[in-house]
Amino acid sequence: MTQRPTWQIVLRYILVLIVVGWFTFPTYWMVTMAFKPKVEWSTAHGTIYWVPQNPTLDNFETVLTEYRGRFFRANQSSALPSIRSSIIVSIGGTLFALLIGTLAAYGLSRFSTDTGELPWYIALGRLGLLILVLLPFMVLWAWLGIIRYWYGILSFTLLGIAVNQLLDKFLALFYRGPTGSLAFSILQLRMFPPMAIVIPVMIMWSAFKLIDTWYGLIAVYGVVTFPFVVWLMKSFFDEIPRELDEAAIVDGASNWGAFFKVVLPLAKGGLASTALFVFILNWSDFLIALLLTTRDWPTIPVFLNSLVSSEIGAQHGPKAALGLLAVIPPVVFGILIQRYLVRGLTFGAIKR
Amino acid sequence: MANIRLENVTKRFGRVTALQSINLEIHHGEFFCVLGPPGAGKTTLLRLIVGLEKPDAGTIYIDGEPVNDVHPRNRDIAMIFQNLALYPDKTVFDNIAFPLRERKLPAEQIKARVAQVARMLHIEHLLERKPGKLSGGERQRVAIARALVRTPRAYLMDEPLANLDALLRLEMRIELKRLQEQLNETLVYVTSDQVEAMSMADRIAVLYKGVVQQCDTPDNVYNLPANRRVATIVGSPPMNFLTCQVQRTDGQLNLVHSGFGFRVIGSDHPLWDCLCRALPAVQEVLVGVRPEDIRLYPEQPTDVIAFPARVAVSEPLGAETIVDVQLGRDIIKVITPPTQYFAEKQPVWVAFDMAKVHVMDVQTGARIYTTGAPEQLQCILPGTCA
Numbered sequence: 001m002t003q004r005p006t007w008q009i010v011l012r013y014i015l016v017l018i019v020v021g022w023f024t025f026p027t028y029w030m031v032t033m034a035f036k037p038k039v040e041w042s043t044a045h046g047t048i049y050w051v052p053q054n055p056t057l058d059n060f061e062t063v064l065t066e067y068r069g070r071f072f073r074a075n076q077s078s079a080l081p082s083i084r085s086s087i088i089v090s091i092g093g094t095l096f097a098l099l100i101g102t103l104a105a106y107g108l109s110r111f112s113t114d115t116g117e118l119p120w121y122i123a124l125g126r127l128g129l130l131i132l133v134l135l136p137f138m139v140l141w142a143w144l145g146i147i148r149y150w151y152g153i154l155s156f157t158l159l160g161i162a163v164n165q166l167l168d169k170f171l172a173l174f175y176r177g178p179t180g181s182l183a184f185s186i187l188q189l190r191m192f193p194p195m196a197i198v199i200p201v202m203i204m205w206s207a208f209k210l211i212d213t214w215y216g217l218i219a220v221y222g223v224v225t226f227p228f229v230v231w232l233m234k235s236f237f238d239e240i241p242r243e244l245d246e247a248a249i250v251d252g253a254s255n256w257g258a259f260f261k262v263v264l265p266l267a268k269g270g271l272a273s274t275a276l277f278v279f280i281l282n283w284s285d286f287l288i289a290l291l292l293t294t295r296d297w298p299t300i301p302v303f304l305n306s307l308v309s310s311e312i313g314a315q316h317g318p319k320a321a322l323g324l325l326a327v328i329p330p331v332v333f334g335i336l337i338q339r340y341l342v343r344g345l346t347f348g349a350i351k352r
Numbered sequence: 353m354a355n356i357r358l359e360n361v362t363k364r365f366g367r368v369t370a371l372q373s374i375n376l377e378i379h380h381g382e383f384f385c386v387l388g389p390p391g392a393g394k395t396t397l398l399r400l401i402v403g404l405e406k407p408d409a410g411t412i413y414i415d416g417e418p419v420n421d422v423h424p425r426n427r428d429i430a431m432i433f434q435n436l437a438l439y440p441d442k443t444v445f446d447n448i449a450f451p452l453r454e455r456k457l458p459a460e461q462i463k464a465r466v467a468q469v470a471r472m473l474h475i476e477h478l479l480e481r482k483p484g485k486l487s488g489g490e491r492q493r494v495a496i497a498r499a500l501v502r503t504p505r506a507y508l509m510d511e512p513l514a515n516l517d518a519l520l521r522l523e524m525r526i527e528l529k530r531l532q533e534q535l536n537e538t539l540v541y542v543t544s545d546q547v548e549a550m551s552m553a554d555r556i557a558v559l560y561k562g563v564v565q566q567c568d569t570p571d572n573v574y575n576l577p578a579n580r581r582v583a584t585i586v587g588s589p590p591m592n593f594l595t596c597q598v599q600r601t602d603g604q605l606n607l608v609h610s611g612f613g614f615r616v617i618g619s620d621h622p623l624w625d626c627l628c629r630a631l632p633a634v635q636e637v638l639v640g641v642r643p644e645d646i647r648l649y650p651e652q653p654t655d656v657i658a659f660p661a662r663v664a665v666s667e668p669l670g671a672e673t674i675v676d677v678q679l680g681r682d683i684i685k686v687i688t689p690p691t692q693y694f695a696e697k698q699p700v701w702v703a704f705d706m707a708k709v710h711v712m713d714v715q716t717g718a719r720i721y722t723t724g725a726p727e728q729l730q731c732i733l734p735g736t737c738a
Contacts, residue, residue: 241435241437243433243435243437244437244439246404246424246433246437247431247433247437247439248439248450249404249423249424249425250402250403250404250424250425250429250430250431251425251430251450251451251454251498251502252425252451252454252455252502253425253450253454254423254425257454261450262439265441266439266440266441
């Protein structure tokens with residue numbers, strides 16, 4: 001191997017430093033901001049403070065304590081309820097998605113009878129027909145004035161499912177080909193921007209009295225992250241040889257026993273990384289929580305957004321302080337499951 | 353302790369018929385081999401017996417009881433998968449103990465049983481290890497131990513030795529045979545290796561394209577193959593097949609090939625019966641002779657009738673030499689002792705063991721007749737009878 005010239009090595013390190021700096025600077029700024037006193041937050045005093053001159057914990061105190069409006073400062077509620085809220089709904093939503101998603105993924109991996117993709121024209125035509133059939137009913141429901149109430153939404157949903165099934169039967173009369181992949185349909189749930197579904201969900205949730213409740217948020221988070229769990233876990237299950245479940249069943253285990261005693265322990269690395277991924281998604285969600293919470297259950301991102309006062313504008317210091325606190329759970333979670341994230345647990349299982 | 357019976361069992365996967373009306377009876381305590389080339393449906397047969405697949409038609413009986421709708425866990429049959437399917441995250445002890453734990457046996461009893469089986473298979477020192485840290489042969493033993501530990505009604509093995517190296521395979525073969533004799537339990541053994549089947553089995557079922565071609569003792573499968581397919585699958589190198597013209601002229605029946613000819617003597621001969629009375633329209637038959645039933649002579653022998661031929665290729669294997677010989681328009685394989693040396697293109701004389709000549713139907717490949725004694729067919733040179 002030939003030694004590269006020194007200038008090349010130096011140039012390489014300079015480039016690396018620039019790229020690393022580019023990506024880590026925002027984090028650096030947030031971390032330092034959390035410890036800066038108010039005068040150092042901005043350049044209002046004529047200087048940029050790259051490093052905190054007088055590090056202080058005031059920002060943490062401000063954000064964690066409740067303050068009833070007095071001189072100079074407006075009413076300020078504590079961030080503690082929002083931290084509690086974030087922890088409960090993120091963990092709850094993650095567990096919910098993992099529970100249904102993992103079972104669904106196992107089913108898709110082992111028992112799926114998918115017969116290839118539906119041709120795009122059939123898929124689009126079917127969607128068009130579905131909308132065409134359901135539209136008059138929607139108008140009817142609106143005219144009857146029941147579409148705003150829980151029974152209206154529930155009945156319309158059931159009607160939609162029924163029409164969908166009938167449409168499949170109808171199509172089957174003159175179309176015999178691949179019936180599409182269920183796994184792909186599940187992924188399609190995530191193929192439009194969340195904004196598009198959040199408002200209908202908000203209307204539904206208000207009809208079902210689920211707005212600003214922890215279980216309402218958990219339900220949404222579970223459903224929204226469910227497709228990710230299915231796809232990630234399915235790929236992990238696909239890697240585990242089917243013979244292992246079969247061996248367990250022949251050895252006297254039930255189908256559930258084979259799943260819980262043999263397959264799931266082998267997929268725990270995948271389960272841990274999926275859990276982390278989904279947890280981060282839920283933890284950092286802003287849009288859904290903003291629209292579905294009001295007073296009792298705003299999460300950390302929603303609370304962060306409210307850290308603005310009429311007197312002094314955005315409260316950069318407390319925002320950064322809370323941001324720093326919000327980083328802790330995913331990082332700790334990540335470190336805890338680090339050993340499970342290492343792949344290759346199935347090595348040696350099967351002679352190939 | 354089990355008697356397994358399959359009655360008209362058919363299994364399809366989509367449009368592919370994996371098994372076609374299988375009828376088999378596997379007796380209690382029998383070492384039963386299912387032999388066939390890859391893709392013959394051997395594994396599907398095992399999976400049907402153990403219950404991992406459901407037959408599309410027909411019934412499977414275990415001890416006279418139909419088990420089509422019995423869940424595999426309740427059939428009490430142990431299966432060793434081709435890839436062994438050891439649980440990689442569990443220690444050897446936990447692997448072996450798994451079936452017992454599923455049966456909720458007390459811990460002490462489990463420990464005792466595992467220890468006993470481990471001693472029997474000489475793997476006591478491996479109990480704390482994970483399967484990934486074991487050698488191929490050790491994994492094999494663990495898989496066998498996991499099957500043995502619960503004393504099932506029958507054992508099914510799916511090419512258990514296929515992934516071992518040649519020497520280990522030899523060793524495990526003997527060990528399996530010894531084990532089966534010791535246990536005296538029903539064992540269904542699937543293999544594509546005819547040597548394994550011949551050396552271990554009490555009976556062999558030869559499977560080809562989802563159909564049982566023959567089900568008999570190794571001796572009969574080898575000596576009286578039901579058809580051309582069986583004769584090709586059993587025996588290495590496979591049997592030579594030579595297409596012969598059937599000549600029925602003035603009270604004589606001759607089978608004539610471009611390199612040799614046979615005369616059927618006496619009108620009470622079974623072949624006469626078959627070719628002149630039952631199948632008078634048949635113009636051609638296949639004559640099958642195993643490579644080990646042919647002898648080569650460098651000079652024309654005086655004591656037997658031999659046919660002139662020419663050596664094409666010679667493959668010395670050490671213990672024996674396989675010689676490809678051009679006989680008439682066909683090439684036949686002959687096994688010769690290594691002491692004999694044949695050069696390429698060398699003229700030789702070919703003599704058949706006349707007690708082991710098979711005659712088969714050209715169309716169906718079914719065996720019509722096998723000579724049992726040398727005097728039943730007379731050798732003639734092809735030129736002399738026309």
